[in-house]
Amino acid sequence: MPTPKSADAKKPDDCLIVIFGASGDLTKRKLVPALHYLWKNGQAPEKFAILGVSRSKYTDKAYRDEAYDFADKEYESRADFDDFASRLYYEAADSTKSEGWPAIKERICEIQKKHELGANVLFYLSMAPQFFEPIIVQIGSQGMVTEGRKFCTIDTHEPPWQRIVVEKPFGSDPKSAVHLNNVLAQVFDEDEIYRIDHYLGKELVQNLMVLRFANSMFEPIWNHRYVDHVQITASESVGVEGRGSYYDGPAGGSLRDMVQSHLLQVASIVAMEPPITLDASDVRTEKIKVFKALRVPEPEDVPNIAVRGQYGDGSVNHREVTAYREEEGVDPNSQTDTFAAVKFHVDTWRWGNTPFYLRSGKAMAQKKTEIVVYLKPTPHKLFREQARQFRPNQILISVQPNPGIRLRFEGKVPGTGMSIKDVVMDFDYEDQWKVEPPDGYAILLYDCLRGDQTNYKHRDEIESSWDACQPILDYWAENPQDDLPNYNAGTWGPSAADVMMAKDGRYWRND
Numbered sequence: 001m002p003t004p005k006s007a008d009a010k011k012p013d014d015c016l017i018v019i020f021g022a023s024g025d026l027t028k029r030k031l032v033p034a035l036h037y038l039w040k041n042g043q044a045p046e047k048f049a050i051l052g053v054s055r056s057k058y059t060d061k062a063y064r065d066e067a068y069d070f071a072d073k074e075y076e077s078r079a080d081f082d083d084f085a086s087r088l089y090y091e092a093a094d095s096t097k098s099e100g101w102p103a104i105k106e107r108i109c110e111i112q113k114k115h116e117l118g119a120n121v122l123f124y125l126s127m128a129p130q131f132f133e134p135i136i137v138q139i140g141s142q143g144m145v146t147e148g149r150k151f152c153t154i155d156t157h158e159p160p161w162q163r164i165v166v167e168k169p170f171g172s173d174p175k176s177a178v179h180l181n182n183v184l185a186q187v188f189d190e191d192e193i194y195r196i197d198h199y200l201g202k203e204l205v206q207n208l209m210v211l212r213f214a215n216s217m218f219e220p221i222w223n224h225r226y227v228d229h230v231q232i233t234a235s236e237s238v239g240v241e242g243r244g245s246y247y248d249g250p251a252g253g254s255l256r257d258m259v260q261s262h263l264l265q266v267a268s269i270v271a272m273e274p275p276i277t278l279d280a281s282d283v284r285t286e287k288i289k290v291f292k293a294l295r296v297p298e299p300e301d302v303p304n305i306a307v308r309g310q311y312g313d314g315s316v317n318h319r320e321v322t323a324y325r326e327e328e329g330v331d332p333n334s335q336t337d338t339f340a341a342v343k344f345h346v347d348t349w350r351w352g353n354t355p356f357y358l359r360s361g362k363a364m365a366q367k368k369t370e371i372v373v374y375l376k377p378t379p380h381k382l383f384r385e386q387a388r389q390f391r392p393n394q395i396l397i398s399v400q401p402n403p404g405i406r407l408r409f410e411g412k413v414p415g416t417g418m419s420i421k422d423v424v425m426d427f428d429y430e431d432q433w434k435v436e437p438p439d440g441y442a443i444l445l446y447d448c449l450r451g452d453q454t455n456y457k458h459r460d461e462i463e464s465s466w467d468a469c470q471p472i473l474d475y476w477a478e479n480p481q482d483d484l485p486n487y488n489a490g491t492w493g494p495s496a497a498d499v500m501m502a503k504d505g506r507y508w509r510n511d
């Protein structure tokens with residue numbers, strides 16, 4: 001399938017991209033392929049180079065060979081890839097310690113000179129979160145960020161920039177998130193900090209703003225008067241699959257890993273007011289208002305608004321799944337939630353009393369990510385005799401699989417008399433555009449290279465989303481649950497999540 005081109009022709013500035021954690025999974029599987037994609041599509045800077053840094057020993061050649069293993073061979077000849085890879089370098093060093101830095105700095109200077117890149121540098125922290133702070137401190141103390149460049153630089157029109165992309169998880173609670181933000185602020189200005197959330201790079205998530213603000217038919221009903229509730233689901237059919245120690249440790253479960261970050265980000269785009277312009281600061285101002293309006297639950301509310309789950313064994317798509325507590329690296333008595341469902345409220349004029357139900361889980365019946373806006377029933381039931389039960393009208397934004405936007409409403413069954421059935425109007429993304437969407441990392445890296453922070457998180461968004469989730473985490477920590485595991489792999493999670501919905505007269509969309 002061909003790949004789509006961006007309508008925006010402005011090329012990013014020339015720069016060096018330094019990736020810390022270059023031997024890791026994310027760099028090899030996502031970041032280098034994303035940069036390769038941008039280069040192939042003419043969206044990379046005119047002049048650029050990539051320096052990968054981690055402790056494992058590679059020569060430049062060995063690293064380039066390994067990078068080719070991750071390239072999309074269907075569209076890529078080795079010769080083409082080598083052209084891109086001639087800009088790819090590797091330095092074996094420990095970037096968390098000052099001893100590692102003389103070699104890193106020497107390599108940076110050498111590559112900048114060789115490729116005539118100037119002083120623009122994009123640092124990417126693709127490391128486990130405990131290494132974020134030591135590397136940021138090193139970047140600062142090694143003088144890698146040009147101090148005072150905004151005011152003292154000779155060319156004030158185009159001063160060089162240094163930016164940093166910080167991976168997830170961003171903190172593990174409100175205090176650690178604030179601390180990390182403060183550490184970053186000591187070295188970088190807020191407009192140079194790119195807190196990445198790859199959900200914000202997904203095509204259908206980006207389409208949400210277009211759906212809402214480029215059309216006149218949705219916005220009039222996009223409020224508490226017409227919307228009954230919103231459901232956002234991100235379910236995975238696989239379990240932790242060998243990454244038990246990460247999931248039971250730094251990732252810290254479904255609420256921390258998924259709901260606090262990705263799902264609340266998606267919810268903020270559903271809930272935000274129209275921004276004044278599409279400038280990053282205008283868009284982020286509106287998102288921040290949503291985060292600030294998130295109702296922070298009281299401890300006594302938690303049992304009514306939040307459900308945690310943990311999978312036992314079972315099977316998904318005829319594949320046996322080992323129970324979470326039996327995975328290597330997982331505490332056999334672990335209380336970590338592999339499923340979380342939370343009812344949030346956004347206390348604004350627009351959303352007064354309209355719940356946002358967010359859920360995410362591992363080892364579930366299906367892999368899907370979707371946003372469903374459920375509309376309220378008609379005020380007068382004119383067709384009550386024709387249909388015993390109407391399904392609510394739904395606006396379904398399917399992120400994956402089958403990306404697209406679907407409207408579900410009632411229609412007349414053909415024939416004499418009046419019989420009614422729900423029907424679906426379908427905008428199928430791939431059918432419509434005949435293109436394969438680029439990976440979210442390519443979209444987001446392109447933005448960052450052009451200095452566009454729209455789809456990156458502001459510190460206030462992160463700190464407020466932690467504030468809304470922490471009371472739930474505290475309650476769960478103080479009240480261990482003795483029925484875990486409470487759902488079988490291959491199901492839709494614990495029955496308590498259905499009970500929470502049923503009490504509100506609602507149900508999860510499990511189609």
Ligand SMILES: NC(=O)c1ccc[n+]([C@@H]2O[C@H](COP(=O)([O-])OP(=O)(O)OC[C@H]3O[C@@H](n4cnc5c(N)ncnc54)[C@H](OP(=O)(O)O)[C@@H]3O)[C@@H](O)[C@H]2O)c1
Pocket residue numbers: 020021022023024025026027054055056057094095096125126127128129131167168169198
């Ligand atoms: N993988 C994904 O799909 C994915 C998706 C979303 C977000 N993320 C986030 O991206 C980041 C990287 O994830 P990953 O999956 O790529 O991790 P990973 O495979 O474990 O790689 C981590 C990197 O850290 C380096 N490292 C490990 N221990 C170190 C130490 N003591 N001192 C210095 N360097 C050390 C490793 O290189 P050496 O051992 O060679 O030094 C490696 O390059 C994490 O924050 C993760 O949450 C990952």
